[in-house]
Amino acid sequence: MATTDEDVASIEHPLLEPDFLERRLYQLKLAGTAANHHTLVCLPTGLGKTTVSLLVTARRLEEVGGKSLMLAPTKPLVQQHADFYREALQIPDEEIVVFTGDVSPDDRAVMWNDATVVMATPQVIENDLVGSRISLADVTHLTFDECHRATGDYAYNYIAERYHEDAAQPLVTGMSASPGGDEEAILEVCENLGIGEVEVMTEEDADVEEFTHDTEVEWERIDLPDEVIEIRDALNEVIKDRLEKLKELGVASSTQPDQSQKDLNRMRAELQQLINNDQSEGFEGMSVHAEVMKLRQAVTLVETQSVEALRRYFERQRNQARSSGASKASQRMVSDPRVREAMRKAESFDELHPKYRKTRMLLAETLGLEGGERVIVFTESRDTAEALTDFLRESFDAKRFVGQGDREGSDGMTQKQQQEVLDEFRAGEFEVLVSTSVAEEGLDVPEVDLVLFYEPVPTAIRSIQRKGRTGRQSEGRVVVLMAEDTRDEAYFWISRRREKEMESELRDLKGMADDLEDELDDSQQSLADFEAGNDGERGVKVDEGDGKVDAVGDSSTGSEGVAGQPGLQDFADASTESDEQDDVETHEPHAEGDTVAIVADQREMDANIARDLSRREEIAVRLETLDVGDYVLSDRVVVERKSVADFVDSLVGGDRSVFEQVGAMARHYSRPIVVVEGEGLYEQRDVHPNAVRGALSSLAVDFGASVLRTENEADTTELLAVIAGREQATADREVSVHGEKGTKTLSEQQEYVVASIAEIGPVTARSLLEEFGTVEGVMIATEDELQEADGVGQVTAERIREVIGSDYTG
Numbered sequence: 001m002a003t004t005d006e007d008v009a010s011i012e013h014p015l016l017e018p019d020f021l022e023r024r025l026y027q028l029k030l031a032g033t034a035a036n037h038h039t040l041v042c043l044p045t046g047l048g049k050t051t052v053s054l055l056v057t058a059r060r061l062e063e064v065g066g067k068s069l070m071l072a073p074t075k076p077l078v079q080q081h082a083d084f085y086r087e088a089l090q091i092p093d094e095e096i097v098v099f100t101g102d103v104s105p106d107d108r109a110v111m112w113n114d115a116t117v118v119m120a121t122p123q124v125i126e127n128d129l130v131g132s133r134i135s136l137a138d139v140t141h142l143t144f145d146e147c148h149r150a151t152g153d154y155a156y157n158y159i160a161e162r163y164h165e166d167a168a169q170p171l172v173t174g175m176s177a178s179p180g181g182d183e184e185a186i187l188e189v190c191e192n193l194g195i196g197e198v199e200v201m202t203e204e205d206a207d208v209e210e211f212t213h214d215t216e217v218e219w220e221r222i223d224l225p226d227e228v229i230e231i232r233d234a235l236n237e238v239i240k241d242r243l244e245k246l247k248e249l250g251v252a253s254s255t256q257p258d259q260s261q262k263d264l265n266r267m268r269a270e271l272q273q274l275i276n277n278d279q280s281e282g283f284e285g286m287s288v289h290a291e292v293m294k295l296r297q298a299v300t301l302v303e304t305q306s307v308e309a310l311r312r313y314f315e316r317q318r319n320q321a322r323s324s325g326a327s328k329a330s331q332r333m334v335s336d337p338r339v340r341e342a343m344r345k346a347e348s349f350d351e352l353h354p355k356y357r358k359t360r361m362l363l364a365e366t367l368g369l370e371g372g373e374r375v376i377v378f379t380e381s382r383d384t385a386e387a388l389t390d391f392l393r394e395s396f397d398a399k400r401f402v403g404q405g406d407r408e409g410s411d412g413m414t415q416k417q418q419q420e421v422l423d424e425f426r427a428g429e430f431e432v433l434v435s436t437s438v439a440e441e442g443l444d445v446p447e448v449d450l451v452l453f454y455e456p457v458p459t460a461i462r463s464i465q466r467k468g469r470t471g472r473q474s475e476g477r478v479v480v481l482m483a484e485d486t487r488d489e490a491y492f493w494i495s496r497r498r499e500k501e502m503e504s505e506l507r508d509l510k511g512m513a514d515d516l517e518d519e520l521d522d523s524q525q526s527l528a529d530f531e532a533g534n535d536g537e538r539g540v541k542v543d544e545g546d547g548k549v550d551a552v553g554d555s556s557t558g559s560e561g562v563a564g565q566p567g568l569q570d571f572a573d574a575s576t577e578s579d580e581q582d583d584v585e586t587h588e589p590h591a592e593g594d595t596v597a598i599v600a601d602q603r604e605m606d607a608n609i610a611r612d613l614s615r616r617e618e619i620a621v622r623l624e625t626l627d628v629g630d631y632v633l634s635d636r637v638v639v640e641r642k643s644v645a646d647f648v649d650s651l652v653g654g655d656r657s658v659f660e661q662v663g664a665m666a667r668h669y670s671r672p673i674v675v676v677e678g679e680g681l682y683e684q685r686d687v688h689p690n691a692v693r694g695a696l697s698s699l700a701v702d703f704g705a706s707v708l709r710t711e712n713e714a715d716t717t718e719l720l721a722v723i724a725g726r727e728q729a730t731a732d733r734e735v736s737v738h739g740e741k742g743t744k745t746l747s748e749q750q751e752y753v754v755a756s757i758a759e760i761g762p763v764t765a766r767s768l769l770e771e772f773g774t775v776e777g778v779m780i781a782t783e784d785e786l787q788e789a790d791g792v793g794q795v796t797a798e799r800i801r802e803v804i805g806s807d808y809t810g
Helices: 025-034 049-063 075-088 105-114 122-130 155-166 183-193 226-248 261-276 280-304 307-322 328-335 337-348 354-369 382-392 415-426 460-467 487-509 513-519 527-531 558-562 568-572 602-606 609-614 644-652 658-668 689-701 713-730 746-755 762-772 775-780 794-805
Strands: 039-042 067-071 096-099 117-120 139-145 172-176 197-200 217-222 375-378 398-401 432-435 450-453 477-483 596-601 619-624 637-643 671-677 706-710
Touching: 025 039, 025 049, 025 197, 039 049, 039 183, 049 067, 049 075, 049 139, 049 172, 067 122, 075 096, 075 117, 075 415, 096 105, 096 122, 105 122, 117 122, 122 155, 122 602, 122 609, 122 619, 139 155, 155 172, 155 183, 172 183, 217 354, 226 280, 226 307, 226 337, 261 280, 280 307, 280 328, 280 337, 280 487, 307 328, 307 337, 307 382, 328 337, 354 375, 354 382, 354 450, 354 477, 382 398, 382 432, 398 415, 477 487, 596 602, 596 609, 596 713, 602 609, 602 619, 609 619, 609 713, 637 644, 637 658, 637 713, 644 658, 644 671, 644 689, 658 671, 658 689, 671 713, 689 706, 689 762, 706 713, 746 762, 746 775, 762 775
Parallel strands: 039 172, 039 197, 067 117, 067 139, 096 117, 139 172, 217 477, 375 432, 375 450, 398 432, 450 477, 596 619, 637 671, 671 706
Antiparallel strands: none
């Protein structure tokens, strides 16, 4: 993108480094629209979406001032954007800052105030907004990179909502090479981000065509050897057997092993319903379903990856089955004679997998015969990435590129390691990058001569991301390996169909900016809702009649930038004068004393409660890592929130029982509250209702905790707001986060030891200690003597003596 060639025109702007950005007409057109409207920019991978955002940022900072915020879904991508902006902008490097989870919240709060450009992961900004650490009031340009993620509960959606509410002069740019598989998905992204314009450039556009070259997809059919087919068929027989059991339970309609994921999800939902109705068959079925999923993963590996990947998977399953607390599904699977035979065959298979052979041949053609310099091999499986890298190193200079963690035990890469590998690949220090999906989205992986799909990608978004790595400046190849008569073929055709659908949708959406709001049906949020309170003010204006988002900036000049050749004059002759800003009411972080304050535990961000509370003008939320409780509402009130499932789970096991948690709360706060959220409290697991009632009674009587029930998260949110308001506004109390859990007192430790005997609980423990004086006295007491303590009958006494006096068998 950078150039010093005198024959190539560059973009000039007061905030841009001279002769740094090549002048590309399509980028200027896109930037011209994006500088005047909330815009979704759709541009093929590798053609400079980030440059479009940079141009808009430069114009906004020069003309309007304030600061720019750019969000990207991964840490490496955030760092990459920061490096590019520091090179391109004539802004001191220290004013272009990076916000990720590696930077402490306190440091981020200080850095935010002094920054001009902030690059961040969305989760960090979401947390800082919920915790009132930052304000978006003076952010004049917000970019959502890879904005197709703006669906469901993804952090982009909350940030967009807050931005449109809080910012004095908001401007949103969404960027993606693949915003969705159909019109509905693309409109959802626009709705969630408050976008009113869609700008699409495809490789068919004349302005783009000169910067792209053919990337026709080739597909190579692979015949699996008989030994591999035998392993697959043996595993499929076990799947049929397990599906037969699910059929007997009435949740499976077929025993064919090639069940669709949709059908498997439906089965799981029906089994969960059985569990919710307290039917033991549901638990049995869920275990069988889990085994089916593990077996299907094994089949997928042997069909579409390699026998080596299957061996690694089997080894992890064996280790899991031997571990303490192993699931019955893992134990049952590895002990099945047919699975054990498949394991044996996999161990003895010593031939070169045909996909390995074809991969080596294609790399030899590209890097040897054709004089290519770089190749990327993409695979779905980390096991395959590791095994294939080891194999390719015998003939090529190859390195793997995988994510940071793996819950199944495969080694990941740290962010630093990822960055080092990318830097080396860009510098040409090695020639083959074997990558999982981590390199798909936006990372500035250099242009390559071949992109090899080790297996087809079943989603259009990921396929488009991968193909964008070749053909940017010269003709490149995209090759897909497909194993005959396996899921590879099905995925390939699904991927092709979805890509064609997406291309068609993008063409249909092109130029539909004027009609976008009309396309949003009544069930979707109106774009105008984001602009409530800003009508008639400087910034984005909303016409009450049709909800259309007008141009950002002074209406006398803003729309002229998109006439003819949008943006050319805007960036060639950018004005150095800043428009005068009118005062606009915004939601600044609330000053203490003016509002009701609630401190929420950082880990509660998994729920929506803290977000919903932060949306209220009268409430200021602060996020901390609390040692006691989930929410602090005053100097005396702390709340522990439990879903009904979590509450029952905490009674029958877990790292820390609810009694310990509430005991810690009671030591530091005079009014501990336990909120039990949801329905079906007496229908969870195989716990008798009276055991649940006993626990509730103990929390109230023995620990002095108030136990309150709520229906759902929304109900809990309202309850917390009411209690906090009553404590602070009515009772004039302040929020105070008390000390750590602290060490148990000697008496509490004694009670804890005795209470754990035969799980007799804290009340009986106190009674026994009062009767015998010491823990030792309880331990040496006879059955008859034990029964002299209040609340200890014959059955309890027998149980205590059995635990204390029985031989330990290991």
